[in-house]
Amino acid sequence: MIGLFRRLLRMVLLASCFLLLLWAAGLVLYRWVDPPATPLMAIRAVQGESIRYRPVALGRVARPLRQAVVASEDARFCLHAGIDLGAVRDALEDYQESGRLRGASTISMQVARNLFLWNGGGFVRKALEAPLALALDTLWPKRRILEIYLNIAEWGPGIFGAEAAAQAHFGRSAADLTQVQAVRLAAVLPNPIRWSAARPTAYIEARASTIAGRSGQLAPEQTGCFLTVR
Numbered sequence: 063m064i065g066l067f068r069r070l071l072r073m074v075l076l077a078s079c080f081l082l083l084l085w086a087a088g089l090v091l092y093r094w095v096d097p098p099a100t101p102l103m104a105i106r107a108v109q110g111e112s113i114r115y116r117p118v119a120l121g122r123v124a125r126p127l128r129q130a131v132v133a134s135e136d137a138r139f140c141l142h143a144g145i146d147l148g149a150v151r152d153a154l155e156d157y158q159e160s161g162r163l164r165g166a167s168t169i170s171m172q173v174a175r176n177l178f179l180w181n182g183g184g185f186v187r188k189a190l191e192a193p194l195a196l197a198l199d200t201l202w203p204k205r206r207i208l209e210i211y212l213n214i215a216e217w218g219p220g221i222f223g224a225e226a227a228a229q230a231h232f233g234r235s236a237a238d239l240t241q242v243q244a245v246r247l248a249a250v251l252p253n254p255i256r257w258s259a260a261r262p263t264a265y266i267e268a269r270a271s272t273i274a275g276r277s278g279q280l281a282p283e284q285t286g287c288f289l290t291v292r
Contacts, residue, residue: 085178085194092177092210093202100176100214103222111220118225120209120288123236126244126277127224128288131212133276134248136169139208140287144170144199145192170195173211204287212236216254217247231260245270245277 088097096117103113120128132139138146146168167175174194179187198207217227224236224247232243239247243259249269250257257266 088178089194089197089201093206096213097177097210100222101178101180102176102216103214105181106216106220113220113222114226114230115214115222116225116229117213117223118236120205120212123209123212123224124239124244125289126241127236127239127247128208128212129277129280129285130244130248130273131215131251132169132208132285132288133280134273135172135251136167137276137280137284139169140204140284142168142170142199144168144195144197167191168195169211170198170207173207173214174198176214177210208288215251217250217259218254221254227259231258241274242270245274248273 099113099115103115107113136146138148171191171194174191174197175181175187178194179190213223213225215224216222217224218230221227221230224239227247228234228236228239228243231247232239246259246262246266249262249266250259257263259266262270
């Protein structure tokens with residue numbers, strides 16, 4: 063029995079070491095190289111979806127979409143170091159008052175999850191997501207984090223990245239998106255399988271209008287880390 067336990071423990075340790083090495087390699091490699099795929103893309107392919115994925119440079123994503131995504135997903139993106147402690151505190155306070163735990167994920171945390179982990183809730187994933195997000199913010203510039211996010215975010219069944227989303231929903235490149243199209247894409251990010259940017263419901267239109275207002279209210283310090291094209 064003790065021998066079996068030791069073998070299992072050794073296997074777990076080896077698997078953990080392999081995973082850590084894989085993540086370390088990804089953190090270094092993806093700083094410059096676009097990921098060929100993500101775990102979610104593999105899941106969608108197994109589910110029978112045809113994957114559309116065309117990564118582009120951040121400068122080839124329309125300014126309104128960059129602003130809309132930051133305004134809707136992580137308005138303090140330029141100001142935190144991977145984890146927004148203020149948002150975490152607010153989420154915990156809401157939980158104490160309502161009993162419901164809302165998300166406090168930053169864009170860095172979402173990139174860490176999409177690149178290295180799995181979808182769905184759970185404290186185990188969150189516990190892994192946080193240090194990976196801190197590592198991303200330490201090793202990558204903010205522009206690269208947002209660039210990867212915009213390239214691997216899901217915007218419909220099998221549709222990954224701003225370029226594929228712009229072409230699938232609006233028949234144009236991500237660089238040519240209008241303000242209206244950009245805020246609609248940002249509005250469907252929380253549930254891109256159920257919601258459509260090309261066929262928005264009244265609820266999505268209302269979300270898009272709210273995001274448009276928030277985009278216009280972003281201060282220079284909230285956009286300076288990603289709007290300057292180099």
